[in-house]
Amino acid sequence: MKTSDFYYDLPEELIAQDPLEDRSSSRLLVLDKKTGKTEHHVFREITDYLNPGDCLVLNDTKVIPARLIGVKEETGAKIEVLLLKRGADDVWETLVKPGKKARPGARISFGDGLLVGEVMEVVEEGNRLIHFEYDGIFEEILDQLGQMPLPPYITHQLQDKDRYNTVYAAHSGSAAAPTAGLHFTPELLKEIEEKGVDIARVTLHVGLGTFRPVKVDDVENHHMHSEFYMIDEEAADKINRAKENGHKVICVGTTSCRTIESAADENGKLKACSGWTEIFIYPGYQFKVLDELITNFHLPESTLVMLVSALAGREHVLAAYEEAVKERYRFFSFGDAMFIKD
Known part of the structure; x- marks a missing residue:
């Protein structure tokens, strides 16, 4: 299976740069995974496809303003630091640009010294471990100094940081949003x-590895980066109950899907657990829990296009994407949604 098998042509002007005023007014392309048939709707009409007893699975992770712009103390050179993974004792794994200026021992000042980071070591792929020094509460300082780590295809900063979070975001820790959830409003969730x-609410802290380009020709040689997930007893019970009673489990986003598929045993049963997952879902994968998926439109040749192709078939997915392009749907993080139904 080649990476190029998952390519599609996307005009640049269809990449959404801003979120819609009303989250639930985005468009919704409904794809029947068995037949490939498509329908066009507005997102709030998703309720027509959800039935009593079904279980809707949300990822309640919260994106932190993880992009920090600082200066190197010795030279005043500008350095950008992206927080990726929190370790113990105020040490973070980070992505630093330009990396060559961030050798071990280098000190970086943010907000005129409100926050200071010292580079401790270089880790794989040029990432850095940085130890942070500050007075007060780290999250409050981050909220003051940090910017939302928007994907590179979005060319300007958000006016309202909350628009890159879902309305149900609860547990801080993501470097990117679970974007399928951005379409939900409190009113729509209440109606559901x-x-x-x-x-059911589960948590997976989205790392940038999710969006890393696949650089190998053979899909099976791609290595996913690990991401931390948590499932509590209440969520596991709700998902198990839906399956046992013959109802559907519908995941909101590829991250919710990867969480429950990582945690399920061979019989598709879940229990309360937490851990790290490197699950990579591509065609040939047999889903253990998930029946249907609400998702956005993903980058060509990405692991996310491969995941939706595992669910609905590559030909059906690429034909639906072609139709979405023709119908001028909005693509990627702030774009429109797709519902892959059973």
């Missing part, structure tokens, strides 16, 4: 619950 649909 009132319809008798169970809502």
Whole structure:
């Protein structure tokens, strides 16, 4: 299976640069995974596809303003630091630009010394371990100094940081948003619950590895970076109950999907757990828990296009993407949504 098998042509002007005013008014392309048939809707009409007893799985991770712009203390040179993974004792794994200026021992000042980072060591692929020094509460300083780590295809900063988080974001730790969830409003979630649909909340802290380009020709040689996930007892019970009673489990986003598929045993059963996952889902994968998926439109040749192709078939997915381009759907993080139905 070649990476190039998952290529599609996307005009640049279809890459959404800003979120819509009303989250739930984005468009929704519905794809039947068995037949490849498509329908066009507005996102809030997703309720028509959810039935009493079904379980909707949300990833309640929260994106932190992880992009910090600082200066090297010795030279005043500008350095950008992206927080990736939190370690113990105020040490973070980070991505630093330009990396050559961030050798071990280098000190970087942010906000006129409100926050100071010292480079401790170089880790794989040029990432750096940085120890941070500050007075007060780290999260509050980060909120003051940090910017949202928007993907490179979004060319300007957000006016409102909250728009790169879901309305149900609860646990801080992501370097990128679980973007399929950006379409939900509190009103829409209430309507779904009132319809008798169970809502299960799981957590997967999205790392930038999710968006790393696949640089190998053979898909099976691509290595996923690890991401931390948590499933509590309540969420596991809701998902198990839906499966046992013959109802559907619908994941909001590829991150929710990867969480429950990582945690399930060979019979598709879940229990409360946490850990790190490197699961890579591509065609040939047999889903253990997931039945249906709400997702956005993903980058050509990405691991995310491969995941949706595992669910609905590569030909069906690429034909639906072609149709979305023709119909001028908006693509990627702030773009429109797709529902892959059983």
